[in-house]
Amino acid sequence: MxxxxxxxxxxxxxxxxxxxxxxxxxxxxxxxxxxxxxxxxxxxxxxxxxxxxxxxxxxxxxxxxxxxxxxxxxxxxxxxxxxxxxxxxxLPTLRTRRPLPKVLGHDQIAALFARAEEEAAGDDPRAVRLLALIELLYGSGLRASELVELPLVAVPRDAPFLTITGKGGTTRLVPVGARALAALARWLALRPALPASRYLFPSGTKGTGGQHLTRVRLFQLLKALAGRAGIDPAQISPHVLRHAFATHLLEGGADLRVLQTLLGHADIATTQIYTHVDSARLVALVNSCHPLATRATSD
Structure with a gap:
């Protein structure tokens, strides 16, 4: 160059x-x-x-x-x-429509977690690690790179928050739910002692040096889990779980600005793409709450 x-x-x-x-x-x-x-x-x-x-x-x-x-x-x-x-x-001046994110339904999320929890019922480190990974993807909306690069010191001690270093080196606090905290605790009890590794999820569960789990390996693990859960692997990726986190929070009434902060978006226009999935709820809200909704229509 x-x-x-x-x-x-x-x-x-x-x-x-x-x-x-x-x-x-x-x-x-x-x-x-x-x-x-x-x-x-x-x-x-x-x-x-x-x-x-x-x-x-x-x-x-x-x-x-x-x-x-x-x-x-x-x-x-x-x-x-x-x-x-x-x-x-x-240069060419193409205008492209931003594609709408793929989103898993609640039933698919339930099937995915049911399979992961079933496999992690024992003390298999790989199964427990996978459960912790998907809890953080769906429960906290982390990007794949943010998740695999989490340092061990990022695990919350006194408060249920992770300090995430996102795109451009910006940091944000992300809440960690009770389920994810429990999964993390189980993983830390089984995580191999690797003095050379500073990462929460080192590569391999027996220890292969100081590297972290790769994004490619995370994709592979998630797609394999989806297949075992009866979900088309083509429908799922770490980013799809991040999308599901955002979509389902909006469905539950989360504020768009709060969601922007949780996802680490610099521009709220990026976050607004998730509002398409909540259109049915918005229509119902207008129909039930607008002053004209209670007025009878004229013949």
Whole structure:
């Protein structure tokens, strides 16, 4: 990659606190663009326009993401004095609808937890660990990366809260319910003693050094559990359980601002996507509480 794109990524990390996964995705997009048209700090508008052909076979969301990254880069290049022109107008301008999140129903959540609790009835460390993992995913709405990277010291002692370091290095307090606390207590009693590991969920239950459980392994464990619970594994992921946490809280009457804080969203517009699942309750609320609801309709 060119020095200019490396400088751009360094700025994102230092000044905007971009998350590691975001930086990795941006790096891939920028590297692919440079491979196709050359150094982005000096390419002309026609070269930038040719990227539309390079991206022709991609999904609209992927094209939108790549174009967004390049627009940010070109703005940075102008600020740094590397370019006098802004060629971003030659990029595709697709408008994509944000997909609605997948959500598990209450019956599916019940089946998933029933299976996990049944398997964790004994002292099998792997089964108890999995129960603790899904309790935190659904009970506290953690992101997969936040969960697997939880340090051992994050386990609540005096108050039922976890201190979570989320996207961009921001921290937030997340409440931990009684069920999750009980599952964590069981896991800590069985967790292998690993002086080298500072993580709550180290990789392996017999100890394989100082690494934590990977996100990929968490996906695999959850999908396998879903299959054993009679749920289509394609319907479930750690993020789907996070969505279920948010959706079911809204159904129960949670405030959207509170939910924003719990989920660690910087922009409430991100949280508002969950309101689609609560439309039936909102309609019922209007029909029962609006002053006109009690007035008889005219013949």
């Amino acid at each position: 060119s020095a200019s794109t490396e400088a751009f990524l360094a700025m994102l990390a230092a000044e905007r606190g971009a998350a590691r996964n975001t930086l990795a995705a941006y790096r891939r997009d920028l590297a692919q663009a440079e491979e196709a048209i050359g150094d982005l700090a000096i390419v002309d508008r026609d070269a930038v326009a040719s990227l539309a052909g390079e991206w022709a076979g991609l999904a609209p969301a992927s094209v939108a993401r790549k174009a967004s990254v390049l627009r940010q880069f070109f703005g940075f290049a102008i600020d740094e004095g590397w370019r006098r022109d802004d060629p971003s107008g030659a």
